[in-house]
Amino acid sequence: MLPVDLPGTVRDALLAPLVDHHCNGVRRDDLGRAGFELLISGSGSPAPPGTTHFDTPLGVAVRRWCGPLLDLEPHAPPAVYLARRTELGAAEVNRRMLAGAGVVAFLVDSAAQDGELLGAAEMGRLGGAAADELVRVEHIERDVAASAQLAVDYLDDLGEELTARAARAVALKTVAGALCGLDLEAGRPARGAVIAAANRRLADPKAPLTDPVLLHYLVWSAVDVAKERNLPVQFHGGFAGLAGPGVFGGPGASSAAGGPGGPLGEPHRADPARLSAFAAALQPLGVPMILLHCYPFHRQAAHLAATFPHVYVDVGFAPQHTAAATRVIDELLELAPFHKLLYGSGACGLAETAYLAALAHRRALAVALAARIGTGEWSAADAARVAHMIGSANARRIYRL
């Protein structure tokens, strides 16, 4: 599984079970070719005529690495892969992939409770792992907006619901960065502005939430609940899920995220460097901020983690970006404190993505550590310790698992 030779202790640390501190649910149903292609693309659109989404970095990886888990030769053609997938059935495929990931605990976005996706408990059971929930705050808001009549009720309900859901979760998670950009203001929004925004919201509660005032209020509400319950808050960043339904898990969710033409039309605003002023404002509160799959702004995220004691960085990717793992992990090890890095699969839609993320992480970290040991820059003991920290120990400490 590992592409390089390593001292036994380092090898063991890399092959030890991982805590997957951030994933989304995967589909429970059997998928046809069109549906499967949409999920490997993350774009929300079919491939242009004459092309296929299998001709992508993720498509190649599925054929290479996931085929053998379905008893196929590596690099089997897409049609063969999909036929075998159908033959085995989604439940068996999901079981093989999730178990194959070698994960001891999945932390799963609560949006996965939506019908066709596996929820946290199911992910854990199929993967032979523990499982906990990450409360996506925009998901809570959607439900509250659908039921509240008055702005004050809406705000009260939001607070109550966040508190209630956080009681069963290990962290809160926000995708506000994908909805209105990560340049959140450092101060709390004024009560009057929030009431006005809530009234606008209730006039059209099924529209996607993109109002910066309300998103800003929502994030601060999440921070308050997180502080009270001693939980971290995850901030979605980078290109993952921008302008596509990918990370937002399944139909319907894509419109909630704005989709092409919405605020996601500004991927440069997903740069976590823009969170710096907000991070500085949160520092006195001591609420841990976890920056989720920040590629290609991972150096910026690493800078924040090196600067602020309460900021952490996901060594994870959207599934579509997993092929960049070797380079990105190397760049993170150059810049970030090792006690600030967390493994996450960012798995989404296909169980294959949970397996591929774990594989890519172990292989890429193996290459990075072997290079450092080979030049004498790191000792094997340090390498094994850092692999253990990133793979599970940091997550256990920060999420208090």
Place this chain on the structure above:
Amino acid sequence: MLPVDLPGTVRDALLAPLVDHHCNGVRRDDLGRAGFELLISGSGSPAPPGTTHFDTPLGVAVRRWCGPLLDLEPHAPPAVYLARRTELGAAEVNRRMLAGAGVVAFLVDSAAQDGELLGAAEMGRLGGAAADELVRVEHIERDVAASAQLAVDYLDDLGEELTARAARAVALKTVAGALCGLDLEAGRPARGAVIAAANRRLADPKAPLTDPVLLHYLVWSAVDVAKERNLPVQFHGGFAGLAGPGVFGGPGASSAAGGPGGPLGEPHRADPARLSAFAAALQPLGVPMILLHCYPFHRQAAHLAATFPHVYVDVGFAPQHTAAATRVIDELLELAPFHKLLYGSGACGLAETAYLAALAHRRALAVALAARIGTGEWSAADAARVAHMIGSANARRIYRL
């Protein structure tokens, strides 16, 4: 020519003739040292006292790789190289370099029709290749502004001229990103604002075009013509040509591009991520958008290509950036759909740049593919197929060659 061992099918695919989907004209005349140095620099300024533009990545590459095509040893000193160039004469040098590129078709920016640059037909003839034209819309606008008297005539003439020129071309091309930044608004500019801007323009028609309203209008006009004629539109992005005459091909053009102190003073606005909202607006029209040499924002370009079915990415560089090819091609293969990548030389001014771009492409792609085959991540068959797609097949499909 290739720096690594590869299976025969992959080697053949890499050495097969390329479609160069984007280049500029090269100079037809003999060049003295000062003129040659200006063209390898792309800065529009002589090197500071005590230095030479040969001490650059491009200068070293010219001596290393182009020398042998002029019957010199690799790494011959600049003076020897230039003496031999003069001895052979520009026509013979151009013939050797263009033919040496191994190109089956050149798509050439129409600005090359200006006197001292070779036009598309000449490029093709010297290079033993087919040749087609890319209509630079700012070039059309310059001519229209010079002759129109009234704003309404200006706008009518612009539409007519774009239509007429597009009839003989395979694509339109805009450098608006270098003139006013790539953050084009998603909506069309209002008629009144356009008329007002046209009036301002006609009051000073020889000034460089930097008015964002008019550039915005010009780009939308190009899109309309492209849709009607089923052509793609190329968008210039990245650092190439910013604040220098490089990509704008020859004297006079540099002032049209603003030059130092103009709007080119904001290279961070050449990030194609800023095109996202505009790309979303174009999606329903189905007009292919080709993002030209986006370095160092190629990951952002790859993200757009992965997100939008109508967006494509040039695996090409300004000549001054060719030395980055190995790293950049590797990064693009990590992130972009393979059916979205197109080889382009970005050749400009010197025929050497067409040869070096093709060489850098083949060598860099060879390294990237060999690494993937070596670790077993890709099959040789996939590698050969992807090399063929990037080298020519994608361009044939998109430009309908």
Place this chain on the structure above:
Amino acid sequence: MLPVDLPGTVRDALLAPLVDHHCNGVRRDDLGRAGFELLISGSGSPAPPGTTHFDTPLGVAVRRWCGPLLDLEPHAPPAVYLARRTELGAAEVNRRMLAGAGVVAFLVDSAAQDGELLGAAEMGRLGGAAADELVRVEHIERDVAASAQLAVDYLDDLGEELTARAARAVALKTVAGALCGLDLEAGRPARGAVIAAANRRLADPKAPLTDPVLLHYLVWSAVDVAKERNLPVQFHGGFAGLAGPGVFGGPGASSAAGGPGGPLGEPHRADPARLSAFAAALQPLGVPMILLHCYPFHRQAAHLAATFPHVYVDVGFAPQHTAAATRVIDELLELAPFHKLLYGSGACGLAETAYLAALAHRRALAVALAARIGTGEWSAADAARVAHMIGSANARRIYRL
């Protein structure tokens, strides 16, 4: 010391004494564990409970490379390292590290004159090197603001003091980019606005200077003095020192730099690409602009150096970014003119950082040159010449040492 085999001439060029064209003072006193950890972190905060700042790229490098200079085995534990450091005493440690750097001349930020840091003369003496001063203009301003009563006096004093201090220095240096962002306007600020800003400043002269008008005025004043005295101006950029006291050298300085929550909350505004319009405005004056440690925006800095004849790039890092040296030097050699690159340690606080920077530079450049020689792209003669240019010759020319 060098990790690869190289031809003798290249090896000699790499091992030849360096001109360190930019460093800060290092602490003269003995340091306890808490103080030492703060200085290797650069964040200004202790590591979170259960973690240590030694678990960072810089922490590992100190144990690996600096330990042997203190007669320890590589990779000795932090406690052993610090005990040995105390045993030898700060003066002896500083002497070993500074001398070990193999530097022939240190150019030292004038802020180092503050009590607990070694000044330029002391750095030179301990390091067996010449030493010169870089006048930090914000440092001058701080003193002038503390003593002036009226706005006109403040402005007069500023001009006089800058002129007086520049007479003894080899360059001026500004950290305005870290205080208000690098998007300086191209024009000079209006006299009236400056007077008004000066009055505000004198009402609260101990506050950190973050007023963009006044910083803008200060930078232009520095440029005027530099032009008169034929000196370069260094511009601080990139992430170094942002939101932390790191590069600003010692207690007190951190508040002057804004600190978390101040203007440093916008690291994306430290991108030197934003200096382009200002650089274009300075081009006619011929005042050299030196872009200091621009990581992770080094490609942007290289682009400016390739575009403008008067712009130069530091091949240097904040100490916390030194682990990225191999990748960054390789990327700079792809893009920047070789006569525009300057070695600088960016050393700060700990003498270890001066030693590690020199070591990282030599090792990283060795790897980059060996790769180019190995593929035949560069000749050994070119490689040796470029190593010499970056290591010392460019600095001697530009600073007229």
